[in-house]
Amino acid sequence: MQGFLNLHKPFGLTSHDCVARVRRLLKLKRVGHGGTLDPAATGVLPIAIGRATRLLQYLSHEKTYRAKIRFGITTSTDDLAGEILTQAPAAHLSLAQLQRALPQFQGTIEQIPPSYSAIQVGGKRLYELARSGQAVTAPKRTVEVHRIEILAWHPGEFPELELDIACGSGTYIRSIARDLGAVLGIGGTLAALIRTSSSGFHLKDSLTLDQLEQQITANCFGPLPPALALQHLPLITLPLPQANDWQQGKRLVWEELPDSKQADLTLLLSTPCRLQTSNGAFLGIGQVTETQSGKLLIPKLVWS
Structure with missing residues (x-):
């Protein structure tokens, strides 16, 4: 069994907990997730099954969230799961003030991750350091x-x-x-968070753990095909002879392929692409590379 599961992560479980539960339900060892969600967050958690775990590195990084922020409160974890650090009524806050403040959080911004997060500093995760009483501030990151x-x-x-x-x-x-x-000078903390989409998967199409178990019990569960999670990558279609060579791990001369005439070569030289046969069967991941002898389509991952 191989492919993807669009899991609706429940409140209270870590992403690792969800992977462990899916492993038990499917009786498979090779299961992984794409994009960690905090225990207090719910929503889309892409799960890779079987050989599809090798495709996790190629998933889109784009995500959407529905967030609820509570003002007048700050906490140790920057959400309601943490210890309250400050608390003061903020009834004077207006929607107009928020509308003026929000634009500075859009675009390319710098932010400091929460003290309780999975980021590693000095080989240890921040939440481990925080729980041990060590006050460590994560370095700024550009997002x-x-x-x-x-x-x-x-x-x-x-x-x-x-x-x-x-x-x-x-x-x-x-x-x-x-x-x-x-x-705004009043403090704020995250009160609730739902991830509504991640890596091309959407909340409306997601399965809960209970629904997954029911489908497995009824013998009607089927993972989503790998190509569905890779729609953001440029597509190259190979005729049968070249597809057979590709599945043997051979490099292909770019100029000899049908797609070479209309493809955006600048894009293909800088990003991986997904490959399929003329009848739509997924072949894997490749990249066009310039060599001394010309341009070649190099296998990054062969799916057979």
Whole structure:
């Protein structure tokens, strides 16, 4: 069995817990996930099954979230799972203030990850250092936030803001909540988080662990095909003779392939591409490389 599972991660479980549960249900050892979700977060967690674990490195890094931020509170973890550090009513906060502050969190920004996170400093994860009482600040990182849109505003003593956020890999929504509260001078923490899409998988199509177990019991579970998770990669179609050579791990002369005449060579020289046969069967991952003898399509991963 090989392919992908679009899992709806439940509240309270780590991403590793989910992988372990899927392993037990499918009775398979080769299971991995793409993109960690905090235990308090729910939503899309891409799971690779069997040989598809080799494809995790090629998944898209784009993600979307639905986040709820609570103002007037700061915590040790930058979400409600942590110890409350400060708490003061913020009923004076207005939607207009938020609308003026949010644009600075969109685009290419720098952020400091939460103290309780899986990032490693000195060979140890930050949450391990924090739990042992060591105060360590993670180094700043540059991340991409493509879109922030306000979904709902709930005024009150400790007002809450709901946001739709589209971002790239490595973005911490908890950090956005914390930093937005700091900019406003009232403090903020993440109250709830749902990942609505990740690597081309969407929440509306996801399966819960219970639904997965029911499908396995009914013998009707089938993993999603690998090519479905790789739609963001440029596509190269190989005729049968070249497809056979490819499956044997051979390098192919680029100029001799049909796609060489209309493909964007600049793009293919800088990024991996997905390959398929003329009838749509997935062949693997390759990349066009310039050599002294000409341009070659080099196998990165052969799927057979």
